[in-house]
Amino acid sequence: VEPGTVLIIMAVWRRLIKSQLLSDILVQEIFGCMYQFLSVISSLVQYHENLKSTCPLSSTSLLSSSELTLSMHDASRTVLETLSDFVDLGKTLITPRMTLLCLNAGLTFKLTCPSDLETLYRLTNTLLIHHTNTALRAVPSIIHIANKLISSCIELGHADKLTEQPGLVKDVLRCAQLITRLLTLLASPAYKTDLGKVAHSILxxxxxxxxxxxxxxxxxxxLVRGLNKVMSIxxxxxxxxxxISLPAGVKDTFKVLHQDYEKYHRYSGFV
Structure with missing residues (x-):
């Protein structure tokens, strides 16, 4: 499927799921085949993300290789934005199977710029807020996405890179703030019991x-603000x-992080 076609399909679908003008019969028909539709568009994300690494250029395409790669990634991002709107409808309309399909699309989406991080954050955050029970059934996937966001933010947030591109500082900092919000949510009472068992992988x-x-x-x-929330659970x-399991140099970094948490952020029970 051409990226332009995907963008059109997603635009129509977003209008449909937000429409207040559909009759009950049409709503039933749309949601009756929703799981199959979600399967298809989730597969599109994986297809585009895999294809852009090789990016074969069609002889009929008017786009250059780099333009086609960007176009495919834009299509994938639009799919995730649409899935976020869908998940935002809540668990009354969306079944756990549908929710997990949306989450799976986020697992395959590659993060290359601040906009990508914001898109994946929105999908994950919306799912955690509106579909708590389903999210608790997919703890490994949630942790994987959290790690993915942190790794990408670190890569985008290198001091040397931002010195060369100062215009990106605001966007990358915004991503770090969103990640902190996500980690704060994961450390909340609804999630800390289940996430606390594996949250150290985020650290x-x-x-x-x-x-x-x-x-x-x-x-x-x-980012450290968010990591302190994780450390608390x-x-x-x-x-x-x-x-003990970390290599020598990494162990020193963790030691400093943990000592700062113990000294300045750990709740001691005193006011």
């Missing part, structure tokens, strides 16, 4: 990621096990 993703280069100060400060045994 590992961060301390390993920052070894590849120096983070912009503002981006780092914002991890028990000391898992944190100790994580510290």
């Amino acid at each position: 590992a993703t961060y301390v390993i990621g920052v070894q590849r280069g120096t983070l912009h100060t503002a981006v780092k400060k914002e 991890c028990d000391r045994f898992r944190l100790a096990a994580l510290s």
Whole structure:
């Protein structure tokens, strides 16, 4: 399917699911085949993301290879934005199977710019808010997306890169703020019991990621705010096990992160 066709289909579908003018019969017909439709458009994301890495250029295409790659990725992003609108309808209309299909599309979406991070954040955040029980059935996927967002934010937030492109600082910082919101939600009472068992992997993703280069100060400060929320739901045994398993250089980074948390952010019970 051509990217332009996908954009048109998504535009029509977004209008449909938001329309207040559809009769009850039409709504039933639309939602009756919704799972099959979601399967198709979720597959489109994976298809476009896989295709853009090779990007074979059709002899009939008027776009260059780079333009076609960008166009395919824009189509994938539009699909995720549409799925976010769909998930936002709530669990009254959306079944758990449909919700998990939407989440799966987020797993295959590749993050290359701040707009991508914001799109994936919105899908994940909407799902966590409106479909808590379903999200708790997909904890590994939620953790994977959280790690994916953090890794991409670290890559985009390297100090050297932002020095060369100062116009991106505001956008990357915005992404870091959204990630902190997401981590705060994951540390909330609704999720902390289940997420606390595996949340230390988020800390590992961060301390390993920052070894590849120096983070912009503002981006780092914002991400650490979210990581402190994650650390608050991890028990000391898992944190100790994580510290032992990390390589030497990474272990030092984790030690500093943990010490700062213990000193300045850990709740002590005193006001």
